[in-house]
Amino acid sequence: MAQVPLKKKKRRAPSPPAEPPAPGRFPAVVLCLVEKRMGASRRAFLTALARAKGFRVDGAYSAAVTHLVSERNSGDEVARWLAQQRGERGPGGDPDPGPALLDLSWFTESMSAGQPVAIEPRHRLRVTGPAAQHGWHVAPYACQRRTPLAHSNQALTEALETLAEEAGFSGSEGRSLAFTRAASVLKALPRRLGALEELGPLPGLGEHSRRVIQDVLEDGVSAEVQRVKLSERYRTMKLFTKIFGVGVRTADRWYQEGLRTLAELQERRTKLTRQQQAGLRHYDDLNTPVGRGEAETISRAVQEAVWRFLPGAAVTLAGGFRRGKLHGHDVDLLITHPEDGREAGLLSLLVSWLDSQGVILYQHSQENSYEGPEPPRGEGVLDQFERCFCIFCLAAPGGPAAGRGWKAVRVDLVVAPISQFPFALLGWTGSRHFERELRRFAKHERKMVLNSHALYDTRRSLFLPAASEEEIFQHLGLEYVPPTERNA
Numbered sequence: 001m002a003q004v005p006l007k008k009k010k011r012r013a014p015s016p017p018a019e020p021p022a023p024g025r026f027p028a029v030v031l032c033l034v035e036k037r038m039g040a041s042r043r044a045f046l047t048a049l050a051r052a053k054g055f056r057v058d059g060a061y062s063a064a065v066t067h068l069v070s071e072r073n074s075g076d077e078v079a080r081w082l083a084q085q086r087g088e089r090g091p092g093g094d095p096d097p098g099p100a101l102l103d104l105s106w107f108t109e110s111m112s113a114g115q116p117v118a119i120e121p122r123h124r125l126r127v128t129g130p131a132a133q134h135g136w137h138v139a140p141y142a143c144q145r146r147t148p149l150a151h152s153n154q155a156l157t158e159a160l161e162t163l164a165e166e167a168g169f170s171g172s173e174g175r176s177l178a179f180t181r182a183a184s185v186l187k188a189l190p191r192r193l194g195a196l197e198e199l200g201p202l203p204g205l206g207e208h209s210r211r212v213i214q215d216v217l218e219d220g221v222s223a224e225v226q227r228v229k230l231s232e233r234y235r236t237m238k239l240f241t242k243i244f245g246v247g248v249r250t251a252d253r254w255y256q257e258g259l260r261t262l263a264e265l266q267e268r269r270t271k272l273t274r275q276q277q278a279g280l281r282h283y284d285d286l287n288t289p290v291g292r293g294e295a296e297t298i299s300r301a302v303q304e305a306v307w308r309f310l311p312g313a314a315v316t317l318a319g320g321f322r323r324g325k326l327h328g329h330d331v332d333l334l335i336t337h338p339e340d341g342r343e344a345g346l347l348s349l350l351v352s353w354l355d356s357q358g359v360i361l362y363q364h365s366q367e368n369s370y371e372g373p374e375p376p377r378g379e380g381v382l383d384q385f386e387r388c389f390c391i392f393c394l395a396a397p398g399g400p401a402a403g404r405g406w407k408a409v410r411v412d413l414v415v416a417p418i419s420q421f422p423f424a425l426l427g428w429t430g431s432r433h434f435e436r437e438l439r440r441f442a443k444h445e446r447k448m449v450l451n452s453h454a455l456y457d458t459r460r461s462l463f464l465p466a467a468s469e470e471e472i473f474q475h476l477g478l479e480y481v482p483p484t485e486r487n488a
């Protein structure tokens with residue numbers, strides 16, 4: 001379809017001023033407007049409008065730009081223009097994800113909202129050019145991708161995840177992460193992979209992972225993975241680390257001491273913590289997947305118990321179930337109250353009451369040790385919320401433990417003040433890899449520190465508050481990823 005020609009300008013319109021960019025009210029958002037088809041005078045007008053609203057708008061493209069806005073251009077045209085600006089070597093040649101390519105609709109909606117609105121698929125320009133022909137376009141960070149629960153490359157991801165697990169058992173965190181990253185990329189592919197070549201220069205796929213993929217594609221299995229799965233070491237490490245309270249270091253020590261079975265562990269009277277004793281006692285139950293229905297039953301029971309002490313408090317089912325999983329290894333429950341501070345002290349009342357009702361088979365609690373608001377020291381997974389690691393006794397009349405009518409289930413109870421709740425919810429929804437990637441993205445691409453309590457902008461030395469998960473994604477200049485698409 002022919003474009004409606006623009007009216008010829010009589011005078012040359014002024015270019016947007018080239019002064020050094022002002023930081024703007026929204027530090028994660030740097031705009032650049034494409035002049036082509038928009039015209040210089042309209043571009044100058046829109047630039048002035050956005051700046052007046054506190055947006056940073058750069059006159060020229062640079063690596064700092066996060067949102068590239070154009071009017072009446074196709075996605076391919078803008079992608080070509082961008083490639084010229086970046087002096088790019090071809091699809092995938094640059095690991096930098098580059099800016100979001102947006103239609104003017106995103107800009108106008110943001111101007112009327114007075115702040116950057118979350119990028120929705122309808123705002124994005126569709127790029128069908130070279131990137132699409134040279135294999136799939138997969139953004140480099142898992143938090144920039146949508147990863148649904150069901151995907152088409154199960155055999156490949158299982159193989160890679162076995163190697164990731166094995167590397168973790170050997171203490172090779174870097175190698176483990178490399179396999180996890182590769183598996184995560186495959187989970188985001190829209191179709192089943194037929195040949196290695198289809199992958200093109202995808203991010204996060206190293207030599208070793210490619211070799212494993214090649215083997216599985218050709219032979220249906222990877223000999224290396226088969227070897228690992230059959231090895232005594234892998235099997236023993238897996239057996240021991242499935243005990244609640246046993247990490248890689250303890251399992252490895254037991255292995256070095258010659259222990260191979262749970263029976264040996266008990267016979268030799270190995271010194272166990274109270275947590276490990278409970279883990280061993282309920283080993284079979286705790287390694288039987290928890291169903292969504294069971295998780296919801298527990299969530300409702302906790303909600304009712306919470307209301308006895310703090311009416312108005314809310315219990316949210318997080319973890320894998322929030323991502324749409326039908327089964328999980330435990331139940332993650334977040335508790336908050338609409339008034340900041342009212343939640344303090346709730347957990348011990350709750351746990352004592354549940355205990356008195358015979359619901360709790362084991363628990364250990366951790367007090368709130370959050371000292372903020374101070375610049376966070378790190379973005380580690382562990383947070384400082386008041387919380388309780390429990391084993392619940394769940395009535396299970398017809399379930400796998402039908403004979404005795406109950407079943408042991410692992411439950412994590414976490415209490416967050418409402419001001420930190422969106423961060424806690426984001427942090428406790430997972431997946432673990434998605435969380436790791438969010439924090440890595442924040443640090444390297446935005447110079448921000450993200451954890452389950454807060455988001456801190458190190459360039460401006462300030463905290464960025466958020467009333468919802470969506471706002472956290474906005475602060476980070478990321479397209480919102482709903483929980484069901486965070487199965488990275």
Ligand code: 8DG
Pocket residue numbers: 318319320321325327328329330331332381382383427428429430431432435452
């Ligand atoms: P599953 O139980 O269905 O097997 O999987 P999951 O629900 O995804 O895994 P999980 O091990 O229960 O962890 C859920 C999320 O909770 C995950 O993103 C990591 C997060 N998480 C912990 N412990 C801690 C912690 O101490 N602090 C923070 N911020 N997050 C934690 O598991």
Ligand code: CA
Pocket residue numbers: 319320321328329330331332
């Ligand atoms: Ca869980």
Ligand code: CA
Pocket residue numbers: 319330331332412
């Ligand atoms: Ca958990």
